[in-house]
Amino acid sequence: MxxxxxxxxxxxxEMSPESRETWDARIREFFDVSAQTFPSFYNPVGVxxxxxxxxxxxxxxxxxxxxxxxxxxxxxxxxxADRNEQDEYCEWSVLRDDSGKIRRVTFTSEVSDYYDHLFxxxxxxxxxxxxxxxxxxxxxxxxxxxxxxxxxxxxFNASTDGPIVHLSQRSNNLRAAITLAAEATVxxxxxxxxxxxxxxxxxxxxxxxERRHSxxxxxxxxxxxxxxxxxxSLADPPGLYLDSLVAAGLETLDGxxxxxxxxxxxxxxxHAVRASFExxxxxxxxxxxxxxxxxxxxxxxxxxxxxxxxxxxxxxxSTTDSVEPRPCVS
Amino acid sequence: xxxxxxxxxxxxxFERIDGSVGNALLRFVVGEDPAPRPMTSDEMRxxxxxxxxxLVLASGTSPTTADELLAAIDRATADDDSLRTxxxxxxxxxxxLGIQSGEIESxxxxxxxxxxxxxxxxxxxxxxxxxHPSGGLVEVMAWDTTNLGFNFYRTLRGGRGWxxxxxxxxxxxxxxxxxxxxxxxxxxxxxxxxxxxxxxHWDSFKVRISEQVFPEGDLRRQHRWFLEKSGAEICExxxxxxxxxxxxxxxxxxxxxxxxxxxxFLLVEHIVGCQTVNLASSSTESxxxxxxxxxxxxxxxxxxxxGMAAVGLPGPxxxxxxxxxxxxxxxxxxxHLTDGEFSQAGDTHFAFVVPERAFEDxxxxxxxxxxxxxSPRLAATLLMVDFAxxxxxxxxxxxxxxxxxxxxAGVADISERIANSIVNASGAAPANSPERDFARRWDxxxxxxxxxxxxxxxxxxxxxxxxxxxQEGVDDYVRLAESRRNRVRDMPIFEFRLLFPETNLDRxxxxxxxxxxxxxxTP
Numbered sequence: 001m002x003x004x005x006x007x008x009x010x011x012x013x014e015m016s017p018e019s020r021e022t023w024d025a026r027i028r029e030f031f032d033v034s035a036q037t038f039p040s041f042y043n044p045v046g047v048x049x050x051x052x053x054x055x056x057x058x059x060x061x062x063x064x065x066x067x068x069x070x071x072x073x074x075x076x077x078x079x080x081a082d083r084n085e086q087d088e089y090c091e092w093s094v095l096r097d098d099s100g101k102i103r104r105v106t107f108t109s110e111v112s113d114y115y116d117h118l119f120x121x122x123x124x125x126x127x128x129x130x131x132x133x134x135x136x137x138x139x140x141x142x143x144x145x146x147x148x149x150x151x152x153x154x155x156f157n158a159s160t161d162g163p164i165v166h167l168s169q170r171s172n173n174l175r176a177a178i179t180l181a182a183e184a185t186v187x188x189x190x191x192x193x194x195x196x197x198x199x200x201x202x203x204x205x206x207x208x209x210e211r212r213h214s215x216x217x218x219x220x221x222x223x224x225x226x227x228x229x230x231x232x233s234l235a236d237p238p239g240l241y242l243d244s245l246v247a248a249g250l251e252t253l254d255g256x257x258x259x260x261x262x263x264x265x266x267x268x269x270x271h272a273v274r275a276s277f278e279x280x281x282x283x284x285x286x287x288x289x290x291x292x293x294x295x296x297x298x299x300x301x302x303x304x305x306x307x308x309x310x311x312x313x314x315x316x317x318s319t320t321d322s323v324e325p326r327p328c329v330s
Numbered sequence: 331x332x333x334x335x336x337x338x339x340x341x342x343x344f345e346r347i348d349g350s351v352g353n354a355l356l357r358f359v360v361g362e363d364p365a366p367r368p369m370t371s372d373e374m375r376x377x378x379x380x381x382x383x384x385l386v387l388a389s390g391t392s393p394t395t396a397d398e399l400l401a402a403i404d405r406a407t408a409d410d411d412s413l414r415t416x417x418x419x420x421x422x423x424x425x426x427l428g429i430q431s432g433e434i435e436s437x438x439x440x441x442x443x444x445x446x447x448x449x450x451x452x453x454x455x456x457x458x459x460x461x462h463p464s465g466g467l468v469e470v471m472a473w474d475t476t477n478l479g480f481n482f483y484r485t486l487r488g489g490r491g492w493x494x495x496x497x498x499x500x501x502x503x504x505x506x507x508x509x510x511x512x513x514x515x516x517x518x519x520x521x522x523x524x525x526x527x528x529x530x531h532w533d534s535f536k537v538r539i540s541e542q543v544f545p546e547g548d549l550r551r552q553h554r555w556f557l558e559k560s561g562a563e564i565c566e567x568x569x570x571x572x573x574x575x576x577x578x579x580x581x582x583x584x585x586x587x588x589x590x591x592x593x594x595f596l597l598v599e600h601i602v603g604c605q606t607v608n609l610a611s612s613s614t615e616s617x618x619x620x621x622x623x624x625x626x627x628x629x630x631x632x633x634x635x636x637g638m639a640a641v642g643l644p645g646p647x648x649x650x651x652x653x654x655x656x657x658x659x660x661x662x663x664x665x666h667l668t669d670g671e672f673s674q675a676g677d678t679h680f681a682f683v684v685p686e687r688a689f690e691d692x693x694x695x696x697x698x699x700x701x702x703x704x705s706p707r708l709a710a711t712l713l714m715v716d717f718a719x720x721x722x723x724x725x726x727x728x729x730x731x732x733x734x735x736x737x738x739a740g741v742a743d744i745s746e747r748i749a750n751s752i753v754n755a756s757g758a759a760p761a762n763s764p765e766r767d768f769a770r771r772w773d774x775x776x777x778x779x780x781x782x783x784x785x786x787x788x789x790x791x792x793x794x795x796x797x798x799x800x801q802e803g804v805d806d807y808v809r810l811a812e813s814r815r816n817r818v819r820d821m822p823i824f825e826f827r828l829l830f831p832e833t834n835l836d837r838x839x840x841x842x843x844x845x846x847x848x849x850x851x852t853p
Contacts (some may be wrong), residue, residue: 041684051604057535058535059535061565066527066613067613067626067648070645070648071635071636071639071651119405122431140469190620190621195617197537197615197617197679197690198428198537198613198615199614199615199617199620199623200617200618200621203618203621203622203623204621210618210623211613213535213536216536217535220503220537220538221643222588229394246564246568247451247454248417248449248450248453248454248567248568248569248572249451249453249567249568249571249572250451251451251452254449256453257451280408292567293571293572293575294572294579294693294696294697301464305563
């Protein structure tokens with residue numbers, strides 16, 4: 001079926017028809033700008049014919065911190081303590097009880113582009129969502145800077161142990177993901193050898209940070225599709241999604257399946273953009289009593305290592321005669 | 331039916347079993363059984379309490395392939411049975427090589443699947459290793475809910491039958507220790523050598539294994555094990571670690587409840603010995619180094635990071651080798667990858683693969699500390715002897731001979747007993763002996779050991795940083811890495827040449843000093 005307009009992330013139905021229309025226009029522009037520069041990247045709106053979708057996934061816990069090889073407890077503490085460290089298109093906030101034990105971990109992969117769009121087109125809905133997700137009354141002044149521009153890491157969305165509304169880290173936005181996918185369509189070579197390895201591609205093509213999980217995975221997946229004779233785009237609705245929670249290895253006090261504690265709060269069943277992990281009060285224990293691999297769950301990042309984030313890639317048979325590899329970006 | 335005795339204590343003994351015995355399940359626990367023999371129904375009921383035995387073998391079914399085995403499990407279980415939950419993983423030492431150039435024939439590849447069944451949170455109930463779903467050797471580890479521990483099975487070569495090679499508990503029985511499957515599973519645990527990020531040689535989100543590792547038209551390209559495979563990051567956290575934690579917990583629980591006695595020797599062996607290792611690597615792709623990437627070094631190369639953390643001692647900072655120095659070292663030492671026919675210059679996909687302390691050893695230490703069987707002071711003092719050599723330390727291992735072997739009832743603190751035994755022996759030991767080193771450290775006392783050890787480690791880490799500033803220092807660490815890899819080459823876990831790069835270095839036995847320098851090992 002031919003795509004006629006981009007849907008909102010998570011297939012969320014809350015936008016007015018006018019906002020939806022302008023959202024579609026906004027995202028089309030992202031795709032069109034990239035498609036003009038990169039011939040193997042295309043805007044899927046209006047495209048018919050055979051297209052295949054591909055799921056590209058990676059863990060939510062920051063790869064950069066994993067690469068520092070700190071011992072796990074140090075790494076988890078560092079990730080929990082700073083939303084700027086949470087740069088895998090997923091951020092989380094940890095709510096603890098008075099004794100410091102974890103009660104709930106809330107994950108979001110909602111792109112700030114969506115809220116930025118509401119700021120421009122429907123501030124009533126924006127404030128409604130902020131109030132609902134942060135549990136506080138939010139004045140519009142708190143969400144804009146002195147120049148009247150929407151602030152993604154505003155005081156109601158910067159916490160690591162309180163309210164969390166949407167992604168706030170600088171690199172965690174939809175435009176960046178679209179640009180990365182487009183740039184990754186360029187095949188790269190060194191001395192006649194086509195590059196295929198993820199980190200090497202990132203370094204050669206200047207595709208972000210090779211130590212992150214997301215950039216090399218998106219880059220290598222897209223590049224591999226182009227090398228295999230495809231043009232590439234991103235699947236509708238364009239967004240970053242909470243793909244799954246790997247619960248094996250988590251032991252609960254009463255044997256309850258840990259999946260029962262995972263609640264998708266926003267997005268449809270295949271496009272979750274917000275989810276929380278919390279033990280129902282009636283069970284008499286909390287998240288901090290659950291063990292992972294024999295260790296108690298003292299950090300949200302322990303769970304983040306088991307949450308996978310996803311972007312949907314789309315491919316069609318290449319429309320260009322040949323795609324010549326290029327040397328590395330200098 | 332009488333089968334010939336087999337006088338071979340290694341896991342190769344199973345390849346010598348006559349495979350034409352029909353559908354029988356043989357019992358051959360090397361060290362206990364002089365020859366393989368068919369198990370009776372009573373024996374099976376008594377000794378085998380796992381789902382493979384109960385649902386498949388006990389019904390007289392004798393699958394010849396992994397696919398048949400899993401189909402038999404599916405026939406015997408309801409749709410919602412947790413044994414229907416499957417995860418598959420893929421590993422191959424040559425899986426990242428020669429795909430584009432076609433230099434390695436697909437048929438030569440060492441690629442194999444690990445398939446886990448069961449969704450229990452403490453790890454899977456059934457773990458299968460096979461290179462092909464429809465043929466070849468099939469190895470099974472199945473959790474025994476009656477007798478506890480894993481039961482080890484494998485198919486007979488060329489036949490329809492199976493052999494039961496023992497249970498995890500046989501890893502510690504005197505006649506069976508280190509024999510048969512317990513040669514490579516010394517504690518009766520599941521083994522995943524490359525357990526941690528970035529899981530060199532495994533399919534993971536860090537690097538995918540292409541379908542091109544299988545020949546054109548090979549059914550594995552379209553098999554669910556390949557199409558629906560999970561990454562090594564899932565294998566680590568959902569399969570291997572929980573399984574090791576599970577068996578370790580049983581060992582301590584059984585000691586606590588009096589089912590077995592706690593053997594201090596077997597416990598301390600996990601702290602000072604090196605029965606097995608994990609393989610760690612840089613998180614940097616070796617090819618990315620040619621584009622200017624620095625090579626981060628696995629911290630476990632320098633000291634027992636997790637052991638030190640468990641007793642509150644500082645781990646090393648992240649060390650790097652400059653790209654030009656790393657490349658010069660590869661050139662100097664002629665690094666290449668080869669399986670004997672194929673050869674490619676350079677290092678493994680992820681650079682600098684080296685052995686480090688095994689997770690199963692650290693898990694025993696962690697549980698021993700948590701249960702108060704050993705004190706942090708004793709563990710730290712043992713770990714600090716020859717701390718610059720976290721694996722293959724003959725000095726630390728020598729202390730094992732001084733550990734009392736008298737079994738201990740329950741899980742009482744055995745720290746003083748062990749420490750006193752070593753301290754008492756130190757009087758007659760040479761001045762630079764590990765016994766003296768231990769005694770000197772133990773004498774620091776409860777109040778002073780932590781600061782003193784931390785200062786020593788911090789000075790050591792500073793010295794390493796200095797060494798890494800020169801090509802000579804880098805070359806020395808590359809030699810040390812190769813020396814340790816050579817030790818692994820002598821272990822049963824070394825099955826494929828492409829596990830490691832090869833070099834032009836003569837085989838040497840070098841060790842790290844506490845000053846961060848590399849020297850010839852002295853007896």
